[in-house]
Amino acid sequence: MSHQMFEWLREHRITEVECIVPDMTGVARGKIVPKDKFVSEAEMRLPEAVLIQTVTGDYPDDSMLDLTDPDMVLKPDPDSLRFVPWATDPTAQLIFDAFRADGSPVEVAPRSVLRRVLQLYTDKGWAPVVAPEMEFYLLSPNPDPDIPLAPPIGRTGRAEFGRRSYAIDAVNEFDPLFEDIYDYCHAQNLEVDTLIHEIGTAQMEINFLHGNALDLCDQVFLFKRTVREAAFRHNMYATFMAKPMEGEPGSAMHIHQSVTDIETGKNLFSNPDGSSSEMFLHFIGGLQHYLPECMPFFAPYVNSYRRLSRYTAAPTNVEWGYDNRTVGLRVPHSSPAARRVENRVPGVDVNPYIAMAATLACGYLGIVNKIKPRDPLASDAYELPFQFPRGTEEALERLSRCHDVAEVLGPRFVKMFIGMKEKEFAEYFRVISPWERRFLLLHV
The missing domain is CATH 3.10.20.70 (Glutamine synthetase, N-terminal domain)
Known part of the structure; x- marks a missing residue:
């Protein structure tokens, strides 16, 4: 010590x-x-x-x-x-x-996986800069998993209803809780930034300041514990499930990403004249090419795929566009120094270390292989064909064939991750759902 x-x-x-x-x-x-x-x-x-x-x-x-x-x-x-x-x-x-015992890293540990990817960037003289955005729901206590979830009671004594997107008063309903969350975050040096009310009923979003990828993943990992603990203190639940409630939008962990030069600190996504660089386009090309092949890292559970559906504020493809929230890869308006790509695909249910390693791996492969992206999209991407696996089985099968990403993340890690997820899916598949009992029990 x-x-x-x-x-x-x-x-x-x-x-x-x-x-x-x-x-x-x-x-x-x-x-x-x-x-x-x-x-x-x-x-x-x-x-x-x-x-x-x-x-x-x-x-x-x-x-x-x-x-x-x-x-x-x-x-x-x-x-x-x-x-x-x-x-x-x-x-x-x-x-x-x-x-x-010999001092070598355990290559399947999530922090080791992320360090492995970051070292590839370091070897090139590059440093990724990231900023996660965390969406989550507040809920009434729900000790019985067979009972559907419901929003909590706010300071007015009423449960929230309807859509309250960006409403200040809707956030203030839970002001004592958020005071504790901010105090807890301050005590842990978690660099949280903006708080907003998202689209869903009692759905919130807190953004993090941009910085080092490993440090931000530590912060996200601890932030989830922090929000849950603060909610318990106020007789609520906080959930980071991707799709906790029927009829409500899912929750994402959007990841803003750029790459800087280690020596100068300059954003390599921009040329000296302020235009977008080849590296920027190749990074997007890598995301477009590899994201659909490694979806288990961004949609790790059966529930995750309930979020990825049309017209639910979640992407259904890996098209890209400038300030277009209907695509999977959004490029926000910014100065050349702040040029970045927002990966809108990951659910908030991901392991932050693994999701961060995977998205940076996809971008890295795009850069080194000079993968060109498709043209940016200026229209509604929800009308385009669905580009992701439809569920866990298909996603794991495609990941097992994606050898490029496995080489970057580590073949043994990918094999063990797939094995773990196959075991989870087998356990899920044994459960008979209420829908099946309702519609099939006496009708077929």
């Missing part, structure tokens, strides 16, 4: 440390350790199998793992040290990286 970390723990009288490893689903795994034990122990260990648990807590086929089920050596990232502001006693949280 660094002297700086030790002094921080001592200065803030920390009594416990949450030692966190993000798994492939984006769940926080790890251990809660008394501060004195954390300080005295040289290292922490967990089995590699922790990383590939399904969202239900099950595991894919045993052939995915080393037969000896070895431990990972976990090392803390000092830059991730933060408070747990909702804890009763002074508590810190720390994100760990995973290594093997």
